Amino acid sequence: MTSEITRREWLAGGTLLAGSLIASNIAKAQTVMEPNLNPTPNNAIRAGSNENVYGPSLKAQEAMNKAMKTAHLYDFRSQFVLKKVISEIENIPEDHIAMANGSSPFLEKAGYVSRIQDGTVLAPYPTYNTLSSTARTLGGKVIDVPVDENMSVDLEAMRTAMTDEVKMIYICNPNNPIPTIIEKKALREFCIEMSKRAIIVIDEAYYEYVDNPDFSSMVDLVTEHKNIIVARTASKIHAFAGIRVGFAFAHPETLLLIAGRFNLSMGNVAMQGAIVSYQDTEYQNFIKQKNKESMAILYELFEDLNLPYIKSNTNFVFFKAGRPSKEIATELRKHGIMSGREFKPFTDWVRWSTVKPQEMQYVADTYKKLYG
Numbered sequence: 001m002t003s004e005i006t007r008r009e010w011l012a013g014g015t016l017l018a019g020s021l022i023a024s025n026i027a028k029a030q031t032v033m034e035p036n037l038n039p040t041p042n043n044a045i046r047a048g049s050n051e052n053v054y055g056p057s058l059k060a061q062e063a064m065n066k067a068m069k070t071a072h073l074y075d076f077r078s079q080f081v082l083k084k085v086i087s088e089i090e091n092i093p094e095d096h097i098a099m100a101n102g103s104s105p106f107l108e109k110a111g112y113v114s115r116i117q118d119g120t121v122l123a124p125y126p127t128y129n130t131l132s133s134t135a136r137t138l139g140g141k142v143i144d145v146p147v148d149e150n151m152s153v154d155l156e157a158m159r160t161a162m163t164d165e166v167k168m169i170y171i172c173n174p175n176n177p178i179p180t181i182i183e184k185k186a187l188r189e190f191c192i193e194m195s196k197r198a199i200i201v202i203d204e205a206y207y208e209y210v211d212n213p214d215f216s217s218m219v220d221l222v223t224e225h226k227n228i229i230v231a232r233t234a235s236k237i238h239a240f241a242g243i244r245v246g247f248a249f250a251h252p253e254t255l256l257l258i259a260g261r262f263n264l265s266m267g268n269v270a271m272q273g274a275i276v277s278y279q280d281t282e283y284q285n286f287i288k289q290k291n292k293e294s295m296a297i298l299y300e301l302f303e304d305l306n307l308p309y310i311k312s313n314t315n316f317v318f319f320k321a322g323r324p325s326k327e328i329a330t331e332l333r334k335h336g337i338m339s340g341r342e343f344k345p346f347t348d349w350v351r352w353s354t355v356k357p358q359e360m361q362y363v364a365d366t367y368k369k370l371y372g
């Protein structure tokens, strides 16, 4: 089922040939599934869920295959190794790091914490909604602050919306479904100021993809500011969406709100894979390069059809189709393409995640045929 990435696939990203040449050596080291060139409704190109369609790094796969041999044992010791690896990469003390099976458990628990505190959640809108929807499900109040006219998170409006009842603030940076970033100095000031009044959760699920000098991770803030939590995931650039590894960074006392002292939720196979994947920078560079190639195909489509779009800082795009995204998703599925779901209030905007260049070209060509 697997094979070396094909020359044809490689050349499909033609416009970024220089970068491609550097990455082509890396590509040789990656055994990736063939692109899906015969998509059908039941075997669709996965442009809807912000996954990494290349699969985990080969080295990580090897480590996980090896770990399968002892997968029947209660072996949670790899967490100490993984924590050390992450601590060294991020330059954050090990006692400021918690791990779980994805970042969702941390976002959900933060939602519970907001209810235990009987507080209100403040969040931009639209954004990734696990934390807010958990709080809402438990009967909590959420203040949704609409994005500004550039469709960026509006920190000033969030300041204005702040009340004494707000005990938790969620910010996704880069945001999802709109792949904008928040200017680093403004966000830093906001976090420091607001963390005196509430817990701030910064979700950096897509930060590895950002190639923008105005962006900075907020992870370093956690050593100085007790009320700041940064969430990360291996589901995106590391392709661990189905393997499930995520991290939370915060002061040890704050971490106890959302994580036990000892992590019993992650399997050894996943941890062994993550230990290798986070050190496999070659693989991460390869994925970033392929993401750029597919992104270039989409930008060309949007320019061609004159469709407004948001410059992406992630592995997905958001563009104004000018017709209901639900309708488009139904139609594209008939042609073997999974398109992003509807995101209110931007019901005529569409979110697509990058797939392999040949698949991306098929998505672009199909859209053009249907709506161009």
Ligand SMILES: Cc1ncc(COP(=O)(O)O)c(C=O)c1O
Residues within 6 Å of the ligand: 049, 050, 101, 102, 103, 104, 105, 128, 172, 175, 176, 203, 205, 206, 232, 233, 234, 235, 241, 245, 246
């Ligand atoms: C912004 C954001 N945060 C968190 C997650 C959840 O990630 P995980 O797979 O780590 O639970 C996603 C998944 O799409 C996401 O887009």
